[in-house]
Amino acid sequence: MSFLNGMTWLLIYQLIGEIGVHLLQWRVPGPVLGMVLLFLTLLVRRGVARSIDTASHALLSHLSLLFVPAGVGMMVYFERLQQEWLPIAAALILGTLITMLMSALVMQLSTRLFSPKTNDNG
Structure with a gap:
């Protein structure tokens, strides 16, 4: 369940990035904006949630x-x-x-x- 929660959070940040880029009409890919927002969130929280850690490790293991x-x-x-x-x-x-x-x-x-x-x- 931790993997699904982490993937959900990652996709939510990607969606927020896509919506933000569309509304602001920026020439930046939505996932990049979402990744920056996720990074800022992790800085504020001073750590990575277990679910996001699990999901990101699973994604990185299948990066190819x-x-x-x-x-x-x-x-x-x-x-x-x-x-x-x-x-x-x-x-x-x-x-x-x-x-x-x-x-x-x-x-x-x-x-x-x-x-x-x-x-x-x-």
């Missing part, structure tokens, strides 16, 4: 199944992908490099901010 629709979409639009491979490849490579650079910068910044201060004067 969530990539099947993307693979099917690639096969449906294969002809277009062949025609526009250069901009797609450039976007993928640049996006990956920018993501790696930003991750490294955030890691360095967080390491400096959160590492214990040492006294070198011995």
